[in-house]
Amino acid sequence: MSFVHLHVHTQYSILDGQSSISGLFARAKELEMPALAITDHGNMYGVKEFLKVAKKFPEVKPIIGCEIYVTRHYDHKIKDKDHRGYFHLILLAKNYTGYRNLMKICSTGHIEGKYYEKPRVSHEIVEKYSEGLVCCSACIAGEIPRAIIAGDMEAAEKAIEWHKKVFGDDYYLEVQLHRTEIPGQSQEVYERQLVANEGIFALAEKTGTKVVATNDVHFVRKDDGPAHDRLICLTTNTFVDDPDRMRYTQQEYLKSEEEMLDLFYKHPETLSNTLEVAEKIESYKIDKDPILPKFDLPKEFMADIDTYLEKYKDIIDAGRCDPKGNDRGVEFTHSVAYLCHLTYLGARFRYGETLDEVQAERIEFELKTICSMGFPDYFLIVQDFIAAARSEGISVGPGRGSAAGSAVAYCLKITNIDPIKYDLLFERFLNPDRINMPDVDIDFDDDGRYRVFQYIEEKYGKDHISHVITYGTMAAKSAIKDVARVSRLSIDESNRLTKMVPDRPFEATVEEDGKKVKKEFKPKLSNCLKYGELSEEMANGTPEVKEVLDYAGKLEGCIRQTGVHACAMIIGRGNLTEYIPISIANDKLTGEEVWVSQYDGHYIEEVGMLKMDFLGLRTLSIIKECQENIKKRWGVEFDIEKIPIDDKETYELYSRGDTTSVFQFESPGMKEWLIKLQPTRFEDLIAMNALYRPGPMDYIPDFVERKQGRQAIEYDLQEMEEILQDTYGITVYQEQVMLLSRKLADFTRGQADTLRKAMGKKLKDVLDSLKGLFIEGGTKNGHPQDMLEKIWADWEKFASYAFNKSHATCYAWVSYQTGWLKAHYPAEFQAANLTKNLSNMDEIKKIMDDCKKNGIKVLNPDINESESRFTVNQKGEIRFGLGGIKGFGDNIVRAILAEREENGLFADIYDFVERMSGTVNRKAFESLLHSGAFDSFGYCRKQFTLPCKSGDLFIDTLLKYGELYKKDSMDSAISLFGEVEELKPERPVIPDMKEEEDVLERLQQEKELVGMYLSSHPLDKYQFEIENFTTHQLSEIDQLITECEMKQTKMNVCIAGMVSSHETKQSKTGSPWSKTVLEDYGGSYELVLYRKDHENFMSYMQPHQTLFIEGEIDERFRLKPEERAQGKKPPYSFKVKKVTLLGNVNETYLKGFSIYISTPMLTPEFRQDLVKVVKNNRGNTPLFMYLHDPEKNWNIEFMSRKFKVAVTSQLIQDLQKLKIRYKVVRK
Secondary structure (H helix, E strand, O other): OOOOEOOEOEOOOOOOOOEOHHHHHHHHHHOOOOEEEEEEEOOOOOHHHHHHHHOOOOOOEEEEEEEEEEEOOOOOOOOOHHHOOEEEEEEEEOOHHHHHHHHHHHHHHHHHOEEOOEEEEOHHHHHHOOOOEEEEOOOOOEHHHHHHHOOOHHHHHHHHHHHHHHHHHHEEEEEOOOOOOOOOOOOHHHHHHHHHHHHHHHHHHHHOOOEEEOOOEOEOOHHHHHHHHHHHHHHHOOOOOOOOOOOOOOOOEOOOHHHHHHHOOOOOHHHHHHHHHHHHOOOOOOOOOOOOOOOOOOHHHHOOHHHHHHHOHHHHHOOOEOOOOOEOOHHHHHHHHHHHHHHHHHHHHHHOOOOOHHHHHHHHHHHHHHHHHOOHHHHHHHHHHHHHHHHOOOOEOOOOHHHHHOHHHHHOOOOOOOOOOOOOOHHHOOOOOOOOOOOOEEEEOHHHHHHHHHHHHHHHOHHHEEEEEEEEEOOHHHHHHHHHHHOOOOHHHHHHHHHOOOOOOEEEEEEEOOEEEEEEEOOOHHHHHHHOOHHHHHHHOOHHHHHHHHHHHHHOOOEEEEEEEEEEEEEOOOOHHHOOOEEEEEOOOOOOEEEEEEEEOOOOHHHOOEEEEEEEOHHHHHHHHHHHHHHHHHOOOOOHHHOOOOOHHHHHHHHOOOOOOOOOOOOHHHHHHHHHHOOOOHHHHHHHHHHOOOOHHHHHHHHHHHHOOOOOOOOOOHHHHHHHHHHOOOOOEHHHHHHHHHHHHOOOHHHHHHHHHHHHHOOHHHHHHHHHHHHHHHHHOOOOHHHHHHHHHHHHHHOOOOEOHHHHHHHHHHHHHHHHHHHHOHHHHHHHHHHHOOOOHHHHHHHHHHHHHOOOOEEOOOOOOOOOOOEEOOOOOEEOOHHHOOOOOHHHHHHHHHHHHHHOOOOOHHHHHHHHOOOOOHHHHHHHHHOOOOHHHOOOHHHHHOEOOOOOEHHHHHHHHHHHHHHHHHHHHHOOOOOOHHHOOOOOOOOOOOOOOOHHHHHHHHHHHHOOOOOOOOOHHHHHHHHHHOOOOHHHHHHHHHHHHHHOOOEEEEEEEEEEEEEEEEOOOOOEEEEEEEEOOOOEEEEEEEHHHHHHHHHHOOOOOEEEEEEEEEEOOOOOHHHHHOOOOOOEEEEEEEEEEHHHHHHHHEEEEEEEEEHHHOOHHHHHHHHHHHHHOEEEEEEEEEEEEOOOOEEEEEEEEEEEEOOOHHHHHHHHHOOOEEEEEEO
């Protein structure tokens, strides 16, 4: 005898099942079980992975199933509290028909019956789709066991008869027995099962129904029970020691045949019956060849179809039959003809009326390949929705990934980069030697992407499209935190343990073949517990810590939740529930329910579905916004795709590293290399985009040196020059390897792409076979074997780093567009960046700094000039948008703009309240006031909060006046006497300022409303001190502490900032301590001072005080030697060593100030300007000057006896205007 588990939950029974699929199969094989089922709760999420793993275990037959939820004999579409109940039922697919029906049932549950997260179906749905399914009565939550436990044997028998009528001999009753061995735990489940089982055996005999034994498996091995118990605590948000929480019996594991026989020794047939079920399961495949949607061809084209069929006969013949020799049908030939028609129309637009030999050969080759592989409709669908997007004003990217290598895609305007011009390869996209679904990823502007979704939904039908599911798993750190929480481990201890998990791969020394070697490991808990810091905790930690780490390790990787892929969409030929199981989710934008596949993106194409990625690229939105700004200010409209690619000003911008906000070229490291490279052509940008990433970065120095002529450009073989000359003899792209293999060794296009893929994925067997072909082909063409060996070795070393040139070219073009806009319309460009980054304060600060550096003013909101978004006025200044003010509703913004449009600008503050009363309430008025929107009326913001003669605040009096004015206007409109001037409400007089405005208070209010300091910054006057004497920004300290703690090393740190809040507290023992929040340009940091530190530095910690702090990152406390011997490591913290008022830093630390001038700068105007700058910035710091003559290469140092300077931000700005470099001489 043997046994098969027919009721098994994997981790796809989310936060309920813990079993990994690979673990289940490995255990089933170990127990010599001939088959294994998957029956997750209400879903088929894990089916594809289940079948994939099954291929590695041919001894174990996979059985696809599901534990569905069946309503209690009412319509599953009814969703209210009286119809919330359901029964469990097990369904197993015997064959492909059963699999399709199982998909239908599961999909219907999600689409129509989902209520309180349970996808329910009615008995009618079960009956409708019952063909090809085996049915089991499920656990004690099933309809029959529940009726028996309730004492209603008549209802139980009636239910059995109904299921037998539907499923016939494929219906089985199910028994389980879970007697817990956990001391003190209730035996209620076991006792209920005993009652149910007794009734089931009696009814089985009475009705002639067979019984199967199952175990409701939720984890693989018995010793996984405690870990599963923690998972249930996470699911129910309870603690392990909570006496009233939900508990499993911990008997729900993959038991052996012997263990199951021990439970049902009186009924051994319940085990043999499981074999009968397994034998009923036929062998079938669910994977399919591509099932592409049909594209409807225009009537006008079809009217002359015979002409086109004859015209493109050669191309049609290349794919008339599929690889198995089956005729693809008439519709297919029509689609090919239409694709050819559109392609050649587009070719004339792109290349002119007459194609040259290269263009004609390339297009014909691609069309024949597309046709032979069976994908004409794919290209027609893509070109259609891209054309629709462009016609609606939606920005579409120039291409993305390997699709840019297609000349057909270029002719169809799917992409906007000429692949022939830039040596981009079609076979990188579609390899004619292997059938792969095309993969066109498309970028749209953020706002337009959803409209493209809507277009596709309307064109193909809602039931033909769906989004793609994603699965979020429990990562190492979250597993530790979650298990620590349910185990009541302290937060400090939990944080300490999670910090020991590195964020990226780490190195550790291991022993291999008797030698110690360093190896890199992924930051998984299994690796960390074995090789990382956590290994010490597992060896020497407290029992509580060891337990938490042990169970966290077992739960790591468990699926935690489902999500929706942000970009992917499936388009089907018919109703998708015919092909894949469907679930639902709420659309983030509309809140409406949308269809979502139950198989994730890894498996969608395997079951024949067409998946496309629709990506939102913010940069396209920025470009679009910038063009609108340009049109508004200058009245200029242009096509960004037609800007000159050889623009001098653009390359100068790249060459000086002025690339903040320039797509993909923004990082400090990239800026440094651009300055060294001095790019002068588009190919330089493509190469830098490909090289600036880990691995290839090592080649940048040689690339720069060769570009600048300081290093000779050499080629292993002269024949390589044509392909490598654009990159100065350095192999940068995968396409170069492919082209060289074809040129040097006569590789076919398909072989060249196979080589590219094998090198990138380091497929040794494939590489070995291709190397022989390469050497053979190369020597045949007369190339020396030793040189071919060297080239191959170089490729093997570099190819895993080589980048996709198609992608690099497309994104270099998007980058160039942003660079061109910044070079020619800098204010409009940065206004667009500010608008599109309002929620990202880190990015906003970078943009603001860049505006400051380039002399672009960013002004406060203005009631008469601001639009909803950031705009540029006629002076070239950026004006903050009204829509960016926090807590200021869109409805009020629209009302203000509409009023301004209809009746003109607001003359003064009185005119504003007269016209906007009833729309702008007090809160909105205060937002406008404190953000600076009324500043242009000439009043201080403080005046609005001063009392009038009546004693009321002016703001209240003003708003009350507005209400009276509005009411009077309405009364006058219906009055018999019309307007009476004497009865009109009188405008209140604004109180005079009696003292200076508190600038800090004004700036704080401003920041609260617009998220930043706009009119000025409290630290502006100390910018020089901050730039020259601090080592880090406040926002970097936490990361520095983490790094020091990991490396067990100290670090000296100098920071500066303004005290934004201070709080003094008392410990339980009565000793004082304090918390102080410091703020600088980049963020904030909370400084905690205890004991002597509090006593020494508390006098400085006053709100709005500006401070320079010298400190050290070191161990927070000292460990005892015996604690260190046990492997314990102390936490690190930032310790204050010295505090200086920021205004005294120069006097304390500055010895002198040096300026650097070269002789070509010494014009009369320059001398005059320099003397003026020095005179305007007199102070006490000694001034030095270094004069350099580049022709004679001599240097002279001067010390000014006449002038000393005050080194401030103003001096630095004045020197920068004169392009004078400076250096600080520190004491």
